[in-house]
Structures are given as structure tokens and as C-alpha cells.
Amino acid sequence: MSKAIGMIEFKSIPTGITAADLMVKTADVDIVEAQTVCPGKYIAIITGDLSAVKASVEAASTAYESELIDNFVLGNPHESLFPAMYGASEVGEVNSLGILETFDVASLIEAADAAAKTAIVQVIELRLAKGMCGKSFMLLTGEVSAVTASIEKAREIAGEKGMYLDSQVIAHPDQKIIQTIL
Template identity: 40%
Template sequence: MNVRTIGCVELNSVAWGMHVADEMIKAASVELVMARPTCPGRYIVVITGDTGAVQSAVEVGRALASDMAVDWFTIPSVHMDVFPALSGTSILPKINALGVIETCTTASCILAADAAAKSADVQLIEIRMAAGLGGKAFVTMTGDVGSVKAAVEAGIEGVGEAGPVHSHVVMPSPSEELKGHLL
């Protein structure tokens, strides 16, 4: 898959989420990346394609979802680390400093991850989406301490009005035991 622009609509209904996913795909020439339930009874739809098509499909999804929409976005030129982090397939040679940003929606977490990855020399480890988290999500990243601090701050700013950010932390030297439980 050649990922260029991604778009997302997060809903607070599984049934409406499936319907919105179907209509978004039918509305424009986009490819479905992810359509699945998350906690607590939410549903996330992620699509990719050319910027105009993705924007159009997200607008269709938002309009159809109406008050069921929890959050949404369109990200042109998404950072290449976002998809391995979403799928839990990031390959890391070494974990140095550890940064964590915890958000109140999955969509805002993806925004934070993309902004963080674009801002500094860090590698995304994982974007954990809402499963067992009460609807929240978090992104973990690694790099040198200065880069991780800069990336976390940029990630927080990258959420913008989509937020809120629930919490964040930078650990300069996480224990080897914790590192073994990150993925």
C-alpha cells in the first residue's frame, strides 16, 4: 500500500461505524486501511488515498455519523512510522529514552503520533488504540532524550483542538524490564 494521505472518523457506535465505513468507501476513490471496534463501544475507520478523495470521504463520514462522531482528521503526507506503530509491527534496534502521549480518543492519538514523528529524530514504537483503555489511546516513541522531549511536545501541539491530551511523560532511561513489555 502506498500511503499518502490518511483520514479517520471515530464514532461512539459500532453499528453506525460499519455503516459510515461503507459509505466513506463508496463516496470517493479511497482504500480502507482499518475499520474495527474499539473500547468502550466505539468504532474507528481509517482510509487512505489522494488528499481530495480522503477529505471528501471524511466529510461524508462526519456528516453521516452526525452526533455519533467522536473525532476525525485528515493527514496529508502521513509519516511512514504511523502504520507500523498502529499495527504493532515496528522494528526497533534499541529503545533509548521513552516518550508516551495518552489521549482521550484514538483519532487524536494518531494525530499526536504523526506530529511527534515528523518533528524530531524519534521512532514510533506503538499506537495502542482504546482496547481495555476506556476509549483512550496512547503512543510510545524512542530516541535520544532531547529528541523524545521535542517530539512529545510537538505531539501534544499536533493534537490541537481534537484533544484533549490526558497525560504525557518522557523517561530518560527506562528499565530493561519495562522495555521488554513495550511491544
Template identity: 40%
Template structure:
């Protein structure tokens, strides 16, 4: 089985923390992010083998109950998604920059996976709800053509899509702020 990722977003912080504990105990998964998100919600993202992630998601949905706002499961996830969500992605040769923004965290995560699979790009970061009003967005880099292709693929994902941009030659200061 391939690698997968799942997310559960809840309206209760206390239930969110309890849900993350249940998800981790239910299966052999890695907690990629367990954190509060705007406005006063809690989000749990775990990754691992597809079967284990499915089991963790089932446990999370059961524990979260009436507090669940959104959830997602992406089997066969692109390998760059894990470090981009965790904020540990190393970018060796930044070039053109693409930014794609969504009203929902789940939509941003799904679209980032689509973008990474669509073209030869490097995901820089997937920002999930914190300090962005509960929105989600991701940044990526690569040659201009690849960035445009990846952004176009992500736009087609388009569930709760807000907007995007491609910056062919970003300034050094902008690059440094994103890395």
C-alpha cells in the same frame, strides 16, 4: 499529492461497520483500522493519497450521520503513522521511550504525527481507544534529546492532553512489553 489519513468515530457499532464499507467503496484507500473502541463505539481509520482520503472521509461523514462522535483528516501525514496505527512498526534500535496520552483518539493521532515530524524518533505504536477507556496514546523511541523534543511538540498539540513521560534508560522488560 501526498499521503493522508482520516478517522471517523461513531457511537453505533452497526453504523460504524456500514460506514467503513462506504468509505472503502468511495475511494482507493487502505483500511488501517476498523474496530470497536471503549465504551461501545466504533472507529474507522483509512489512509492513502490525499484526494482519495478526503473522498472517503466525505462518504464516512455522510453515512455516519447522527452517530458521529469525532473525525479527523491529516494531509501529508508522516510515513511512520500508518504502521504505528496498524501495529506493524518495526523498531530496530530502541533507546529512550516517550509516552503521550490524550482523552481523545483523534488528539492522539494528530499529536503522534506532530511528534514524528518534530524530531528523529521512531513511533512504536498509536493506541486508539481499545481497552484504554476510549483514550488514545502513543509511544515512541529514539535518543533522549529527540524523544524529549518530540514529546514537547506533541504536548503543544495539547487538545485533550492528559500527560506524558520520557524514560531515558528503560528496563529491558519494559522495552520488550512495548515492542
């Protein structure tokens, strides 16, 4: 059995809730998160066996294609994603700081997973469209070269769907900025 996560992102709340219901009725999956996000969009993140997650995401995406913004299925997601999503990351020393912003939620999570798998970095925050007019961003840390490589990979992934907005890498950020954002 292969662990996976999947996500749907819809333009409207009624369609999003209906699609989330279809996802859990399609296969044996668990809802990790299902909620409204700015600006009135709806996201649902599920987990389970890879084949079940694929079937659920495909069913919801196909049934409500006209309202779909984006979706994804990730097999074996990086372990740092969930703590970063829920503000539970334990952050030690911040040697460098990578920041990447996207126009949607799904592409950010895909980009964060790719970034975390590219080099030895820690994803420390995933801000998912709440209070940001639908945009999302991630923060990651590690050695400067690792963060740079990870941000470049994340930029490539988000750019494939046209959802990349901006990114920066700060070498040795000042402690005052670290305290402000973390």
C-alpha cells in the same frame, strides 16, 4: 497524486459501519482498518489520494455528525505510523522513551504523526483504544532532546481538541521496563 490517511471515530457501532460504507462509496479509497474499539465505539481508517480521503471523511462526518466523536485527514503521514499501529516496529536501542495518552483514537494518531515529523524519533507503538475504555497511547524513542520535543508537539496537538490526558519522557529507561512494554 498525494497519499493520505483519514479516520472517523463514532459513538455507536451501527453508525460507524454505515459511515465507513459511505466513505468507500464517496471516493476511491481503501479501508486500512474498520472495527469496534472500547467502549463500543467504531473507527474506520482509510487511505488514498488526498482529495479522495478528504471527500470521504467529510461525507461520513457530515452525514452522521450527531454520532461523530472525532475525525482527521493527514496528507503524507509519517512512515512509522502503520508499523506502530500493527505492532510491527523493529526497535533497536531505546535511548529514551516518550509516552503520551489521549482520550480518543483520532487525536492520538494526529499527535503521533506530528511527533514523528518534529524530530528524529521512532514511533514504536500506537495502542488504539483496545482494552483501554476508549483511551489510546503511543510510545516513541530517540535521543532525549528529540523525544522531549516530539512529546511536547504531540501534547499540543492532542490538547487542541481537549483529548490530551498525560505524557512522560523517560531518559535511559531500564532494560527491565523496555522488555516489559515492548
